[in-house]
Amino acid sequence: MAGNGTDAGPGSDSFPTSSRAAVTALFLAHHRRLVGLASLLVDDHGSAEEIVQDAFESLYKRWNGLRDPSTAVAYLDRSIVYGARSWVRRRVTARSFVPPEAGVLPSAESAIVDGRRKEELALAIRELPQRQREVVVLRYYLDLSEEQIATWLGVSTGSVKRHAFRATAALQKRMEAWA
Amino acid sequence: MNDLESRLSAALHTEADELSAAVDLPRAAVELESRLDRLERDRHRRTWVIGLAAVVAIALAVLVGVRLAAPHIDTEPVSPTTSYTSQGFVVPFTANVPDWAAGPTPPVTGDRRIVWQNDQCWTDCSPGQDAKLIVLAPQVAFGATESDRLVIPSAQGYLDHLTALQDAHLLTLSGVHPATFAGHEATVLDVVASSAVPGGLGCAGSGTVDTAEPSCWSFLPGTRVHLAVIRADTRPYYELGSVAPPLLVLLRADKGNPQLATYVADVDHLLATVQIPEPPAPTYRSNSTVMPFTLVLPPWATRVSPATAPSGRLVTWEVSCESAVASSAADCAHPSRIFGAMSPVGSGPDPVGSLPDKPGVTIVGEFSSQLVDRRSAQFATVVATHDVPAALGCDAAGSCPVLAAGTTTRVADIAEHGKPPLIVWESWTTGAPGTDGLAADFDAAVQSIRFGT
Numbered sequence: 001m002a003g004n005g006t007d008a009g010p011g012s013d014s015f016p017t018s019s020r021a022a023v024t025a026l027f028l029a030h031h032r033r034l035v036g037l038a039s040l041l042v043d044d045h046g047s048a049e050e051i052v053q054d055a056f057e058s059l060y061k062r063w064n065g066l067r068d069p070s071t072a073v074a075y076l077d078r079s080i081v082y083g084a085r086s087w088v089r090r091r092v093t094a095r096s097f098v099p100p101e102a103g104v105l106p107s108a109e110s111a112i113v114d115g116r117r118k119e120e121l122a123l124a125i126r127e128l129p130q131r132q133r134e135v136v137v138l139r140y141y142l143d144l145s146e147e148q149i150a151t152w153l154g155v156s157t158g159s160v161k162r163h164a165f166r167a168t169a170a171l172q173k174r175m176e177a178w179a
Numbered sequence: 180m181n182d183l184e185s186r187l188s189a190a191l192h193t194e195a196d197e198l199s200a201a202v203d204l205p206r207a208a209v210e211l212e213s214r215l216d217r218l219e220r221d222r223h224r225r226t227w228v229i230g231l232a233a234v235v236a237i238a239l240a241v242l243v244g245v246r247l248a249a250p251h252i253d254t255e256p257v258s259p260t261t262s263y264t265s266q267g268f269v270v271p272f273t274a275n276v277p278d279w280a281a282g283p284t285p286p287v288t289g290d291r292r293i294v295w296q297n298d299q300c301w302t303d304c305s306p307g308q309d310a311k312l313i314v315l316a317p318q319v320a321f322g323a324t325e326s327d328r329l330v331i332p333s334a335q336g337y338l339d340h341l342t343a344l345q346d347a348h349l350l351t352l353s354g355v356h357p358a359t360f361a362g363h364e365a366t367v368l369d370v371v372a373s374s375a376v377p378g379g380l381g382c383a384g385s386g387t388v389d390t391a392e393p394s395c396w397s398f399l400p401g402t403r404v405h406l407a408v409i410r411a412d413t414r415p416y417y418e419l420g421s422v423a424p425p426l427l428v429l430l431r432a433d434k435g436n437p438q439l440a441t442y443v444a445d446v447d448h449l450l451a452t453v454q455i456p457e458p459p460a461p462t463y464r465s466n467s468t469v470m471p472f473t474l475v476l477p478p479w480a481t482r483v484s485p486a487t488a489p490s491g492r493l494v495t496w497e498v499s500c501e502s503a504v505a506s507s508a509a510d511c512a513h514p515s516r517i518f519g520a521m522s523p524v525g526s527g528p529d530p531v532g533s534l535p536d537k538p539g540v541t542i543v544g545e546f547s548s549q550l551v552d553r554r555s556a557q558f559a560t561v562v563a564t565h566d567v568p569a570a571l572g573c574d575a576a577g578s579c580p581v582l583a584a585g586t587t588t589r590v591a592d593i594a595e596h597g598k599p600p601l602i603v604w605e606s607w608t609t610g611a612p613g614t615d616g617l618a619a620d621f622d623a624a625v626q627s628i629r630f631g632t
Contacts, residue, residue: 023215027211036195040195053207122193137191140188141191155397168183171183171187175183
């Protein structure tokens with residue numbers, strides 16, 4: 001693959017050489033983490049990878065519009081969240097819980113009890129309503145503040161608090177049931 | 180971070196790591212390269228087309244002698260539109276809605292809000308492309324904090340609210356100018372937020388905590404709001420005694436949206452085409468041949484269409500909180516109410532006088548007698564603790580209004596010897612806020628009755 005943009009093909013003069021190199025560098029550094037983020041928000045691995053590809057493509061298109069290239073990672077994170085939401089909207093009429101692909105999670109037999117609990121908790125998060133699931137992932141995976149989540153999702157802080165409260169209450173209940 | 184939050188964080192990181200462990204990075208990188216190559220080819224092609232078009236345009240301009248310094252046209256062309264008629268909105272209106280919003284996905288509607296969205300955004304909205312077209316009859320708006328809640332009293336009060344947010348360095352207002360839409364005075368302005376003001380635009384409901392869309396609308400950084408504050412009467416049925424809050428028509432779009440100027444022009448076009456019909460006359464004329472009459476309705480009932488029973492002996496005006504105000508009974512903080520007039524069948528003995536004998540009915544205060552259009556009328560106020568069927572008689576066999584449990588009813592029995600009586604009543608949720616003046620409004624409505632006209 002082209003890491004420095006010198007073989008970018010016709011039209012590479014319309015993009016700064018550095019933009020392609022920068023996007024590629026970001027891809028190598030963050031692709032795996034972003035697939036993880038997308039996988040937490042959608043129910044199938046293939047779609048998660050597609051969402052990540054779309055995010056990098058979008059970043060490349062808008063690279064010249066970025067006022068500060070250091071915001072690119074945040075842009076990618078946000079694109080993943082929006083992309084995942086679009087994916088869910090497209091599937092909303094047929095949505096049902098789909099377990100992760102075999103081989104992606106460790107087998108139950110090999111998991112120790114603590115690991116199984118963690119796995120069960122992750123499954124419970126997947127079963128939350130989509131907006132609650134987004135809030136939980138943004139809050140506890142990306143460590144965003146409630147204000148940041150509100151801005152990202154285009155809702156009020158109060159709404160974020162409400163979704164977070166409902167989600168944690170539901171998860172707490174599930175954990176108590178396992179105890 | 181408490182124990183649950185720590186576990187959540189750990190579980191999410193573990194799962195994300197495990198899910199991404201299966202990623203084939205080299206294959207993914209090749210796919211990205213392929214996508215970027217395609218993008219560059221498209222960009223290259225567009226550059227050539229634009230360049231060619233520019234050359235042709237310049238050549239044409241020279242040919243027809245058009246000066247390049249000709250006056251600048253600062254009005255964006257508007258998008259194609261579709262005529263829209265509101266359904267169940269508190270201020271009925273028609274307007275031409277731009278096609279980018281009008282279809283094919285229908286708007287989110289309610290009695291105090293209608294929301295269209297850039298149609299692409301219903302399914303796949305890229306960052307920076309969000310655009311919403313909103314018609315809102317807000318009841319409250321929030322200031323710098325959620326505890327700073329303003330019950331919107333008037334258009335000027337709403338504009339003062341925006342000014343206060345600007346003074347607090349949260350908003351920047353620009354382009355403020357007066358206008359007239361559908362015969363109503365209005366103020367048009369643009370708003371840019373420097374930080375989020377949840378619920379700052381206004382809320383369709385009157386809740387104190389929930390500022391979530393689509394009921395509540397916020398100012399968000401990175402967006403521009405093009406807003407018309409119209410002095411139309413948007414008072415809900417339960418607050419008709421107050422000053423009329425305004426009607427808002429607005430665009431909220433990402434500042435970076437390349438279509439922003441067109442969208443703003445589209446909103447201006449929508450405003451220019453909006454039509455708001457005159458409210459219905461407050462005088463009701465009965466079609467009944469049994470007992471024709473006219474009356475001036477209580478103010479709230481002028482907002483409601485009457486329902487006439489098949490018998491022709493019963494007409495009611497009814498608002499239920501759940502259908503008119505909120506989406507669920509749990510959110511229903513305002514009283515349901517019904518106003519009715521009935522000429523009962525049969526020779527029921529004095530329905531009002533017999534009310535104290537009915538189980539579940541408590542008389543409040545004293546009976547009183549008045550003259551209504553030179554006929555004798557007996558008035559009473561009762562509270563029902565249980566459902567009381569046929570308490571006021573029946574308009575047909577098996578069709579008898581019920582005094583519902585938990586309601587207060589003011590009733591008048593208007594009678595004249597040799598003529599069928601007319602029972603008029605109004606019921607509302609006992610003790611609900613905003614019901615203090617209902618009995619007086621009811622008495623005034625009854626006193627306005629004129630028979631035989």
